[in-house]
Amino acid sequence: MAGVGVFEKKKERCTVRDIEVDGSRPSSSSSSSVDTLCDTNHVPGPFDDEKKASDGPSDLDLNIPDGGWLAWSQVIAANLSNAVSWGYAATWGIYQLYYVDALGLSSADVSWIGSIQVFIGFLVCAPSGRLADAGYPREVIIVGSFFVVLGSYMTSFCSQYWQIMLAQGVCLGIGIGVGSTPAVAITSSYFKKNRPMALSVSGIGTSLGGVIFPATVQYLIPQIGFRWASRVAALIALVICITSCLLLRPRLPGRKTGPLIEWAAFREIPYVLFAIGSFLNFYGMYFGLFYINSFARNIIGFSSLESVNLLLVTNAVGIVVRPIAGQLANRHLGSINVYILATGLIGSMLFIWTAVHSRASMYAFSVFYGLATSASQATYVPSLASLTTDPQKMGIRFGMIETLCAFSTLAGPPTAGFIIDQSGGRYLGAQIWGGSVMLAAATFLAATRISVTGWKWKVLL
Numbered sequence: 001m002a003g004v005g006v007f008e009k010k011k012e013r014c015t016v017r018d019i020e021v022d023g024s025r026p027s028s029s030s031s032s033s034v035d036t037l038c039d040t041n042h043v044p045g046p047f048d049d050e051k052k053a054s055d056g057p058s059d060l061d062l063n064i065p066d067g068g069w070l071a072w073s074q075v076i077a078a079n080l081s082n083a084v085s086w087g088y089a090a091t092w093g094i095y096q097l098y099y100v101d102a103l104g105l106s107s108a109d110v111s112w113i114g115s116i117q118v119f120i121g122f123l124v125c126a127p128s129g130r131l132a133d134a135g136y137p138r139e140v141i142i143v144g145s146f147f148v149v150l151g152s153y154m155t156s157f158c159s160q161y162w163q164i165m166l167a168q169g170v171c172l173g174i175g176i177g178v179g180s181t182p183a184v185a186i187t188s189s190y191f192k193k194n195r196p197m198a199l200s201v202s203g204i205g206t207s208l209g210g211v212i213f214p215a216t217v218q219y220l221i222p223q224i225g226f227r228w229a230s231r232v233a234a235l236i237a238l239v240i241c242i243t244s245c246l247l248l249r250p251r252l253p254g255r256k257t258g259p260l261i262e263w264a265a266f267r268e269i270p271y272v273l274f275a276i277g278s279f280l281n282f283y284g285m286y287f288g289l290f291y292i293n294s295f296a297r298n299i300i301g302f303s304s305l306e307s308v309n310l311l312l313v314t315n316a317v318g319i320v321v322r323p324i325a326g327q328l329a330n331r332h333l334g335s336i337n338v339y340i341l342a343t344g345l346i347g348s349m350l351f352i353w354t355a356v357h358s359r360a361s362m363y364a365f366s367v368f369y370g371l372a373t374s375a376s377q378a379t380y381v382p383s384l385a386s387l388t389t390d391p392q393k394m395g396i397r398f399g400m401i402e403t404l405c406a407f408s409t410l411a412g413p414p415t416a417g418f419i420i421d422q423s424g425g426r427y428l429g430a431q432i433w434g435g436s437v438m439l440a441a442a443t444f445l446a447a448t449r450i451s452v453t454g455w456k457w458k459v460l461l
Helices: 048-055 069-089 092-102 107-123 125-133 137-157 161-189 195-202 204-247 263-267 269-300 304-331 335-355 359-386 391-422 428-453
Strands: 005-007 012-016 019-022
Touching (some): 069 107, 069 137, 092 161, 092 269, 107 391, 125 137, 195 359, 204 304, 269 428, 304 335, 391 428
16 A cells, blocks of 8 residues: 555544545545545455455556557457458358369258358357466467368368368368457457457458458469369468467466356346347348359359459458448447448348349449448457456457357358248349348347447447
8 A cells, every 4th residue: 555654543644645634534615635535444354355456447457558569469460360260261152162063062062061160160159268268368279270270171182071061161160260269359458449440450361361262272273273272271271370379469367267158248238239239140141241152153144253253352342441440430430330330231232232233233232242241340349349348258258149140140041042942043032131130130239339328329339
Protein backbone atom coordinates (compact mmCIF):
# COMPACT_ATOMS: atom_id res chain seq x y z
CA MET A 1 0.00 0.00 0.00
CA ALA A 2 1.38 3.44 -0.95
CA GLY A 3 1.92 5.86 1.91
CA VAL A 4 2.75 5.76 5.65
CA GLY A 5 0.14 6.15 8.45
CA VAL A 6 0.76 8.05 11.71
CA PHE A 7 -1.75 6.86 14.34
CA GLU A 8 -3.24 9.00 17.10
CA LYS A 9 -5.89 8.28 19.74
CA LYS A 10 -8.82 10.16 18.20
CA LYS A 11 -7.62 11.18 14.80
CA GLU A 12 -5.44 9.41 12.33
CA ARG A 13 -3.45 10.91 9.56
CA CYS A 14 -2.03 9.07 6.62
CA THR A 15 -0.22 9.90 3.44
CA VAL A 16 -1.72 8.69 0.18
CA ARG A 17 0.37 9.42 -2.89
CA ASP A 18 2.23 12.19 -1.02
CA ILE A 19 -1.04 14.01 -0.04
CA GLU A 20 -1.99 14.29 3.65
CA VAL A 21 -5.67 13.90 4.43
CA ASP A 22 -7.60 13.81 7.67
CA GLY A 23 -8.60 10.29 8.58
CA SER A 24 -11.97 11.34 10.04
CA ARG A 25 -15.12 11.46 7.92
CA PRO A 26 -15.47 14.92 6.35
CA SER A 27 -18.59 16.97 6.87
CA SER A 28 -20.98 17.59 4.01
CA SER A 29 -19.98 21.22 3.97
CA SER A 30 -16.29 20.59 3.63
CA SER A 31 -14.62 20.18 0.31
CA SER A 32 -11.53 18.25 -0.56
CA SER A 33 -9.64 17.49 -3.71
CA VAL A 34 -8.90 13.98 -2.47
CA ASP A 35 -11.60 11.33 -2.85
CA THR A 36 -9.87 8.43 -1.08
CA LEU A 37 -9.83 8.33 2.72
CA CYS A 38 -7.91 5.96 4.94
CA ASP A 39 -10.12 3.56 6.87
CA THR A 40 -8.00 2.80 9.89
CA ASN A 41 -10.80 0.88 11.56
CA HIS A 42 -10.81 -1.68 8.77
CA VAL A 43 -9.88 -5.21 9.69
CA PRO A 44 -8.27 -7.13 6.79
CA GLY A 45 -10.50 -9.91 5.50
CA PRO A 46 -10.11 -12.91 3.24
CA PHE A 47 -11.90 -11.26 0.30
CA ASP A 48 -9.86 -8.07 0.15
CA ASP A 49 -7.93 -9.17 -2.92
CA GLU A 50 -11.14 -10.04 -4.77
CA LYS A 51 -12.61 -6.66 -3.87
CA LYS A 52 -9.52 -4.87 -5.17
CA ALA A 53 -9.69 -6.85 -8.39
CA SER A 54 -13.31 -5.93 -8.90
CA ASP A 55 -12.82 -2.24 -8.02
CA GLY A 56 -10.62 -1.50 -11.00
CA PRO A 57 -8.91 -2.92 -14.05
CA SER A 58 -6.45 -5.72 -13.53
CA ASP A 59 -2.76 -5.54 -14.30
CA LEU A 60 -3.44 -7.60 -17.41
CA ASP A 61 -5.92 -4.98 -18.64
CA LEU A 62 -3.57 -2.09 -17.82
CA ASN A 63 -0.62 -3.68 -19.61
CA ILE A 64 -2.34 -4.47 -22.92
CA PRO A 65 0.20 -3.40 -25.59
CA ASP A 66 -2.43 -2.32 -28.17
CA GLY A 67 0.35 -1.91 -30.71
CA GLY A 68 4.05 -2.41 -31.33
CA TRP A 69 5.93 -5.17 -33.14
CA LEU A 70 5.06 -7.95 -30.71
CA ALA A 71 1.33 -7.22 -30.89
CA TRP A 72 1.21 -6.84 -34.67
CA SER A 73 3.37 -9.93 -35.13
CA GLN A 74 0.49 -11.85 -33.55
CA VAL A 75 -1.76 -10.41 -36.25
CA ILE A 76 0.68 -11.76 -38.85
CA ALA A 77 0.66 -15.15 -37.13
CA ALA A 78 -3.14 -15.16 -37.06
CA ASN A 79 -3.19 -14.30 -40.77
CA LEU A 80 -0.98 -17.29 -41.50
CA SER A 81 -3.12 -19.51 -39.28
CA ASN A 82 -6.30 -18.39 -41.05
CA ALA A 83 -4.69 -18.85 -44.46
CA VAL A 84 -3.79 -22.47 -43.78
CA SER A 85 -7.13 -23.24 -42.10
CA TRP A 86 -10.19 -21.49 -43.51
CA GLY A 87 -8.28 -20.24 -46.53
CA TYR A 88 -7.22 -23.78 -47.38
CA ALA A 89 -10.84 -24.89 -47.00
CA ALA A 90 -11.70 -22.62 -49.94
CA THR A 91 -9.70 -24.99 -52.16
CA TRP A 92 -12.49 -27.54 -51.90
CA GLY A 93 -14.27 -26.25 -55.01
CA ILE A 94 -11.21 -27.14 -57.11
CA TYR A 95 -10.97 -30.64 -55.67
CA GLN A 96 -14.70 -31.16 -56.14
CA LEU A 97 -14.45 -30.43 -59.86
CA TYR A 98 -11.52 -32.86 -60.17
CA TYR A 99 -13.26 -35.68 -58.30
CA VAL A 100 -16.40 -35.33 -60.39
CA ASP A 101 -14.58 -35.10 -63.73
CA ALA A 102 -11.60 -37.44 -63.19
CA LEU A 103 -12.95 -40.02 -60.72
CA GLY A 104 -16.54 -40.06 -61.95
CA LEU A 105 -18.03 -39.38 -58.50
CA SER A 106 -21.42 -37.71 -58.24
CA SER A 107 -21.52 -34.03 -57.34
CA ALA A 108 -23.95 -34.69 -54.48
CA ASP A 109 -21.68 -37.31 -52.89
CA VAL A 110 -18.58 -35.16 -53.23
CA SER A 111 -20.29 -32.09 -51.77
CA TRP A 112 -20.83 -34.03 -48.52
CA ILE A 113 -17.06 -34.23 -48.06
CA GLY A 114 -16.78 -30.45 -48.15
CA SER A 115 -19.70 -30.08 -45.73
CA ILE A 116 -18.18 -32.61 -43.30
CA GLN A 117 -14.84 -30.78 -43.48
CA VAL A 118 -16.40 -27.44 -42.48
CA PHE A 119 -18.65 -29.13 -39.90
CA ILE A 120 -15.75 -30.81 -38.10
CA GLY A 121 -13.70 -27.62 -38.38
CA PHE A 122 -16.34 -25.70 -36.46
CA LEU A 123 -17.18 -28.58 -34.11
CA VAL A 124 -13.71 -28.91 -32.59
CA CYS A 125 -13.38 -25.18 -31.91
CA ALA A 126 -14.84 -25.42 -28.38
CA PRO A 127 -12.29 -27.92 -26.99
CA SER A 128 -9.55 -26.17 -28.96
CA GLY A 129 -10.51 -22.82 -27.46
CA ARG A 130 -10.67 -24.23 -23.93
CA LEU A 131 -7.21 -25.78 -24.24
CA ALA A 132 -5.87 -22.47 -25.54
CA ASP A 133 -7.37 -20.65 -22.54
CA ALA A 134 -5.78 -23.25 -20.24
CA GLY A 135 -2.32 -22.20 -21.38
CA TYR A 136 -1.61 -24.57 -24.26
CA PRO A 137 -2.19 -22.43 -27.38
CA ARG A 138 1.12 -23.30 -29.02
CA GLU A 139 0.62 -27.03 -28.48
CA VAL A 140 -2.91 -26.80 -29.87
CA ILE A 141 -1.73 -24.98 -32.99
CA ILE A 142 1.04 -27.53 -33.55
CA VAL A 143 -1.52 -30.35 -33.40
CA GLY A 144 -3.80 -28.47 -35.81
CA SER A 145 -0.92 -27.83 -38.20
CA PHE A 146 0.00 -31.52 -38.13
CA PHE A 147 -3.50 -32.56 -39.17
CA VAL A 148 -3.69 -29.92 -41.93
CA VAL A 149 -0.38 -30.97 -43.47
CA LEU A 150 -1.13 -34.69 -43.02
CA GLY A 151 -4.57 -34.39 -44.60
CA SER A 152 -3.37 -32.36 -47.55
CA TYR A 153 -0.43 -34.71 -48.16
CA MET A 154 -2.52 -37.88 -47.89
CA THR A 155 -4.96 -36.39 -50.41
CA SER A 156 -2.34 -37.02 -53.08
CA PHE A 157 -2.76 -40.79 -52.57
CA CYS A 158 -6.57 -40.83 -52.62
CA SER A 159 -8.42 -42.62 -55.39
CA GLN A 160 -11.60 -43.80 -53.63
CA TYR A 161 -14.45 -41.98 -51.94
CA TRP A 162 -13.76 -43.20 -48.40
CA GLN A 163 -10.10 -42.23 -48.69
CA ILE A 164 -11.03 -38.69 -49.73
CA MET A 165 -13.53 -38.46 -46.87
CA LEU A 166 -10.87 -39.45 -44.32
CA ALA A 167 -8.12 -37.22 -45.72
CA GLN A 168 -10.05 -34.07 -46.59
CA GLY A 169 -13.30 -34.44 -44.68
CA VAL A 170 -12.04 -35.70 -41.31
CA CYS A 171 -8.28 -35.03 -41.11
CA LEU A 172 -8.32 -31.58 -42.69
CA GLY A 173 -11.50 -30.71 -40.81
CA ILE A 174 -9.82 -31.43 -37.47
CA GLY A 175 -6.73 -29.45 -38.45
CA ILE A 176 -8.75 -26.44 -39.61
CA GLY A 177 -10.75 -26.17 -36.39
CA VAL A 178 -7.97 -26.99 -33.94
CA GLY A 179 -5.41 -24.68 -35.53
CA SER A 180 -7.51 -21.56 -36.05
CA THR A 181 -9.04 -20.85 -32.61
CA PRO A 182 -5.92 -20.19 -30.44
CA ALA A 183 -4.56 -17.58 -32.85
CA VAL A 184 -7.79 -15.59 -32.54
CA ALA A 185 -7.65 -15.67 -28.72
CA ILE A 186 -3.97 -14.68 -28.60
CA THR A 187 -4.41 -11.79 -31.04
CA SER A 188 -7.41 -10.48 -29.10
CA SER A 189 -5.40 -10.40 -25.86
CA TYR A 190 -2.81 -7.98 -27.31
CA PHE A 191 -5.29 -5.25 -28.25
CA LYS A 192 -8.02 -3.19 -26.64
CA LYS A 193 -8.74 0.06 -28.47
CA ASN A 194 -7.40 -1.32 -31.76
CA ARG A 195 -8.88 -4.81 -31.29
CA PRO A 196 -11.54 -4.54 -34.06
CA MET A 197 -8.91 -3.42 -36.55
CA ALA A 198 -6.41 -6.10 -35.50
CA LEU A 199 -8.91 -8.96 -35.67
CA SER A 200 -10.29 -7.76 -39.01
CA VAL A 201 -6.82 -7.50 -40.51
CA SER A 202 -5.96 -10.96 -39.16
CA GLY A 203 -8.83 -12.30 -41.26
CA ILE A 204 -7.10 -11.22 -44.48
CA GLY A 205 -5.28 -14.54 -44.27
CA THR A 206 -8.54 -16.35 -45.00
CA SER A 207 -8.87 -14.44 -48.28
CA LEU A 208 -5.18 -14.86 -49.11
CA GLY A 209 -5.36 -18.59 -48.50
CA GLY A 210 -8.57 -18.69 -50.52
CA VAL A 211 -6.59 -17.36 -53.49
CA ILE A 212 -3.19 -19.05 -53.02
CA PHE A 213 -4.30 -22.64 -52.48
CA PRO A 214 -7.04 -22.86 -55.15
CA ALA A 215 -4.76 -21.19 -57.72
CA THR A 216 -1.88 -23.52 -56.82
CA VAL A 217 -3.93 -26.69 -57.21
CA GLN A 218 -5.90 -25.53 -60.26
CA TYR A 219 -2.90 -24.40 -62.31
CA LEU A 220 -0.47 -27.14 -61.27
CA ILE A 221 -2.76 -30.10 -62.05
CA PRO A 222 -2.29 -29.70 -65.85
CA GLN A 223 1.46 -29.20 -65.39
CA ILE A 224 2.54 -31.86 -62.88
CA GLY A 225 -0.61 -33.88 -62.21
CA PHE A 226 -3.04 -34.11 -59.31
CA ARG A 227 -0.73 -35.95 -56.89
CA TRP A 228 2.17 -33.53 -57.08
CA ALA A 229 -0.12 -30.50 -57.12
CA SER A 230 -1.58 -31.72 -53.81
CA ARG A 231 1.91 -32.28 -52.40
CA VAL A 232 3.01 -28.77 -53.36
CA ALA A 233 -0.06 -27.42 -51.58
CA ALA A 234 0.87 -29.52 -48.53
CA LEU A 235 4.43 -28.12 -48.61
CA ILE A 236 3.11 -24.54 -48.73
CA ALA A 237 0.83 -25.35 -45.80
CA LEU A 238 3.79 -26.76 -43.84
CA VAL A 239 5.90 -23.61 -44.34
CA ILE A 240 2.99 -21.38 -43.31
CA CYS A 241 2.29 -23.48 -40.20
CA ILE A 242 5.92 -23.40 -39.04
CA THR A 243 6.13 -19.62 -39.50
CA SER A 244 2.88 -19.08 -37.59
CA CYS A 245 4.04 -21.24 -34.67
CA LEU A 246 7.34 -19.35 -34.45
CA LEU A 247 5.64 -15.95 -34.33
CA LEU A 248 2.93 -16.70 -31.77
CA ARG A 249 3.62 -15.46 -28.25
CA PRO A 250 0.79 -16.08 -25.74
CA ARG A 251 0.41 -13.10 -23.37
CA LEU A 252 -2.14 -14.22 -20.76
CA PRO A 253 -1.50 -16.88 -18.12
CA GLY A 254 -3.41 -20.11 -18.53
CA ARG A 255 -6.84 -20.46 -16.93
CA LYS A 256 -6.34 -23.98 -15.61
CA THR A 257 -9.73 -24.39 -13.97
CA GLY A 258 -13.10 -24.06 -15.63
CA PRO A 259 -15.51 -26.23 -17.60
CA LEU A 260 -15.20 -27.23 -21.24
CA ILE A 261 -18.37 -25.24 -21.89
CA GLU A 262 -19.04 -22.00 -20.04
CA TRP A 263 -22.77 -22.41 -19.46
CA ALA A 264 -22.91 -19.04 -17.67
CA ALA A 265 -22.47 -17.35 -21.05
CA PHE A 266 -25.91 -18.60 -22.12
CA ARG A 267 -27.46 -16.68 -19.23
CA GLU A 268 -26.31 -13.45 -20.87
CA ILE A 269 -28.99 -12.17 -23.26
CA PRO A 270 -26.54 -10.44 -25.65
CA TYR A 271 -24.46 -13.62 -25.98
CA VAL A 272 -27.56 -15.75 -26.68
CA LEU A 273 -28.86 -13.32 -29.31
CA PHE A 274 -25.41 -13.13 -30.89
CA ALA A 275 -25.20 -16.94 -30.98
CA ILE A 276 -28.58 -17.21 -32.74
CA GLY A 277 -27.67 -14.48 -35.22
CA SER A 278 -24.32 -16.09 -36.03
CA PHE A 279 -25.95 -19.53 -36.34
CA LEU A 280 -28.35 -18.15 -38.97
CA ASN A 281 -25.52 -16.22 -40.62
CA PHE A 282 -23.47 -19.35 -41.28
CA TYR A 283 -26.62 -21.31 -42.14
CA GLY A 284 -27.28 -19.09 -45.15
CA MET A 285 -23.87 -17.67 -46.08
CA TYR A 286 -22.21 -20.89 -47.26
CA PHE A 287 -25.02 -21.50 -49.75
CA GLY A 288 -23.69 -18.73 -51.96
CA LEU A 289 -20.05 -19.68 -51.48
CA PHE A 290 -20.71 -23.33 -52.34
CA TYR A 291 -23.10 -22.82 -55.26
CA ILE A 292 -21.70 -19.83 -57.18
CA ASN A 293 -19.57 -22.20 -59.29
CA SER A 294 -22.37 -24.62 -60.13
CA PHE A 295 -24.78 -21.77 -60.92
CA ALA A 296 -22.22 -20.19 -63.25
CA ARG A 297 -21.67 -23.48 -65.08
CA ASN A 298 -25.19 -24.87 -65.18
CA ILE A 299 -27.22 -21.68 -65.63
CA ILE A 300 -24.90 -19.06 -67.16
CA GLY A 301 -22.71 -21.45 -69.19
CA PHE A 302 -19.26 -20.91 -67.67
CA SER A 303 -16.54 -23.49 -68.29
CA SER A 304 -14.91 -25.26 -65.35
CA LEU A 305 -11.84 -23.01 -65.56
CA GLU A 306 -13.98 -19.87 -65.74
CA SER A 307 -15.94 -20.95 -62.69
CA VAL A 308 -12.67 -21.35 -60.78
CA ASN A 309 -11.68 -17.81 -61.76
CA LEU A 310 -15.03 -16.69 -60.39
CA LEU A 311 -14.18 -18.31 -57.06
CA LEU A 312 -10.79 -16.58 -57.01
CA VAL A 313 -12.45 -13.21 -57.63
CA THR A 314 -14.88 -13.79 -54.75
CA ASN A 315 -12.04 -14.64 -52.37
CA ALA A 316 -9.64 -11.95 -53.61
CA VAL A 317 -12.12 -9.16 -52.88
CA GLY A 318 -11.70 -9.93 -49.19
CA ILE A 319 -8.03 -8.91 -49.24
CA VAL A 320 -9.10 -5.30 -49.83
CA VAL A 321 -12.40 -5.32 -47.94
CA ARG A 322 -11.31 -6.78 -44.59
CA PRO A 323 -8.96 -3.95 -43.50
CA ILE A 324 -11.54 -1.39 -44.65
CA ALA A 325 -14.21 -3.12 -42.58
CA GLY A 326 -11.80 -3.17 -39.65
CA GLN A 327 -11.13 0.56 -39.96
CA LEU A 328 -14.86 1.33 -40.10
CA ALA A 329 -15.43 -0.84 -37.03
CA ASN A 330 -12.46 0.58 -35.14
CA ARG A 331 -12.95 4.30 -35.82
CA HIS A 332 -16.49 5.02 -36.94
CA LEU A 333 -19.29 2.46 -36.57
CA GLY A 334 -18.20 -0.24 -34.13
CA SER A 335 -17.70 -3.93 -34.88
CA ILE A 336 -21.21 -5.20 -34.37
CA ASN A 337 -22.77 -2.40 -36.44
CA VAL A 338 -20.57 -3.33 -39.40
CA TYR A 339 -21.38 -7.01 -38.78
CA ILE A 340 -25.11 -6.22 -38.90
CA LEU A 341 -24.82 -4.17 -42.09
CA ALA A 342 -22.65 -6.77 -43.83
CA THR A 343 -25.00 -9.61 -42.90
CA GLY A 344 -27.97 -7.63 -44.18
CA LEU A 345 -26.05 -6.94 -47.41
CA ILE A 346 -25.46 -10.67 -47.89
CA GLY A 347 -29.21 -11.24 -47.60
CA SER A 348 -29.89 -8.48 -50.12
CA MET A 349 -27.31 -9.89 -52.55
CA LEU A 350 -28.92 -13.34 -52.40
CA PHE A 351 -32.22 -11.75 -53.46
CA ILE A 352 -30.42 -9.78 -56.20
CA TRP A 353 -28.89 -13.08 -57.36
CA THR A 354 -32.31 -13.99 -58.76
CA ALA A 355 -31.78 -11.31 -61.45
CA VAL A 356 -28.37 -12.60 -62.64
CA HIS A 357 -28.63 -13.90 -66.22
CA SER A 358 -25.36 -12.94 -67.97
CA ARG A 359 -21.60 -13.33 -67.58
CA ALA A 360 -21.10 -9.67 -66.71
CA SER A 361 -23.78 -9.72 -64.02
CA MET A 362 -22.33 -13.00 -62.70
CA TYR A 363 -18.94 -11.37 -62.16
CA ALA A 364 -20.58 -8.30 -60.62
CA PHE A 365 -22.56 -10.48 -58.23
CA SER A 366 -19.40 -12.39 -57.24
CA VAL A 367 -17.57 -9.15 -56.43
CA PHE A 368 -20.35 -7.75 -54.25
CA TYR A 369 -21.08 -11.09 -52.61
CA GLY A 370 -17.38 -11.44 -51.82
CA LEU A 371 -17.41 -7.90 -50.44
CA ALA A 372 -20.36 -8.63 -48.15
CA THR A 373 -19.14 -12.02 -46.91
CA SER A 374 -15.62 -10.70 -46.27
CA ALA A 375 -16.93 -7.74 -44.27
CA SER A 376 -19.20 -10.06 -42.29
CA GLN A 377 -16.41 -12.51 -41.52
CA ALA A 378 -13.97 -9.68 -40.72
CA THR A 379 -16.23 -8.24 -38.01
CA TYR A 380 -17.68 -11.49 -36.67
CA VAL A 381 -14.81 -12.18 -34.26
CA PRO A 382 -14.35 -8.52 -33.14
CA SER A 383 -18.10 -8.36 -32.43
CA LEU A 384 -17.85 -11.38 -30.17
CA ALA A 385 -14.75 -9.91 -28.52
CA SER A 386 -16.69 -6.73 -27.73
CA LEU A 387 -19.21 -8.84 -25.79
CA THR A 388 -16.48 -10.68 -23.85
CA THR A 389 -15.29 -8.70 -20.83
CA ASP A 390 -12.79 -11.32 -19.60
CA PRO A 391 -9.96 -11.79 -22.15
CA GLN A 392 -9.05 -15.12 -20.54
CA LYS A 393 -12.41 -16.52 -21.70
CA MET A 394 -12.15 -15.36 -25.31
CA GLY A 395 -10.98 -18.77 -26.53
CA ILE A 396 -13.78 -20.78 -24.94
CA ARG A 397 -16.51 -18.27 -25.85
CA PHE A 398 -15.34 -18.10 -29.44
CA GLY A 399 -15.07 -21.89 -29.59
CA MET A 400 -18.60 -22.33 -28.23
CA ILE A 401 -20.08 -20.10 -30.94
CA GLU A 402 -18.04 -21.88 -33.60
CA THR A 403 -19.20 -25.30 -32.38
CA LEU A 404 -22.81 -24.14 -32.49
CA CYS A 405 -22.29 -22.84 -36.02
CA ALA A 406 -20.90 -26.24 -37.04
CA PHE A 407 -24.43 -27.57 -37.27
CA SER A 408 -25.67 -24.64 -39.36
CA THR A 409 -22.78 -24.95 -41.82
CA LEU A 410 -23.48 -28.68 -42.10
CA ALA A 411 -27.19 -28.14 -42.75
CA GLY A 412 -27.05 -25.01 -44.91
CA PRO A 413 -25.66 -26.22 -48.26
CA PRO A 414 -27.63 -29.53 -48.21
CA THR A 415 -30.81 -27.56 -47.48
CA ALA A 416 -30.13 -25.36 -50.49
CA GLY A 417 -29.30 -28.43 -52.59
CA PHE A 418 -32.56 -30.10 -51.57
CA ILE A 419 -34.55 -27.00 -52.57
CA ILE A 420 -32.73 -26.85 -55.93
CA ASP A 421 -33.37 -30.56 -56.58
CA GLN A 422 -37.05 -30.22 -55.68
CA SER A 423 -37.27 -27.24 -58.04
CA GLY A 424 -35.92 -29.21 -61.00
CA GLY A 425 -32.50 -27.57 -60.98
CA ARG A 426 -33.81 -24.02 -60.65
CA TYR A 427 -32.15 -21.80 -58.06
CA LEU A 428 -34.94 -19.30 -57.37
CA GLY A 429 -36.36 -21.05 -54.30
CA ALA A 430 -32.92 -21.54 -52.76
CA GLN A 431 -31.98 -17.91 -53.41
CA ILE A 432 -35.13 -16.66 -51.66
CA TRP A 433 -34.52 -19.08 -48.78
CA GLY A 434 -30.91 -17.92 -48.40
CA GLY A 435 -31.81 -14.24 -48.51
CA SER A 436 -34.54 -14.69 -45.90
CA VAL A 437 -32.21 -16.57 -43.54
CA MET A 438 -29.54 -13.86 -43.78
CA LEU A 439 -32.02 -11.05 -43.10
CA ALA A 440 -33.26 -12.99 -40.07
CA ALA A 441 -29.63 -13.25 -38.92
CA ALA A 442 -29.19 -9.49 -39.27
CA THR A 443 -32.34 -8.97 -37.18
CA PHE A 444 -31.01 -11.07 -34.29
CA LEU A 445 -27.64 -9.30 -34.46
CA ALA A 446 -29.41 -5.94 -34.31
CA ALA A 447 -31.28 -7.22 -31.25
CA THR A 448 -27.90 -8.07 -29.72
CA ARG A 449 -26.77 -4.49 -30.20
CA ILE A 450 -29.95 -3.08 -28.70
CA SER A 451 -29.76 -5.40 -25.68
CA VAL A 452 -26.35 -3.93 -24.78
CA THR A 453 -26.67 -0.20 -25.53
CA GLY A 454 -30.36 0.38 -26.21
CA TRP A 455 -31.06 2.57 -29.23
CA LYS A 456 -27.82 4.53 -28.84
CA TRP A 457 -26.28 3.53 -32.16
CA LYS A 458 -23.46 6.05 -31.86
CA VAL A 459 -21.98 4.10 -28.96
CA LEU A 460 -19.16 2.00 -30.46
CA LEU A 461 -19.40 -1.68 -29.61
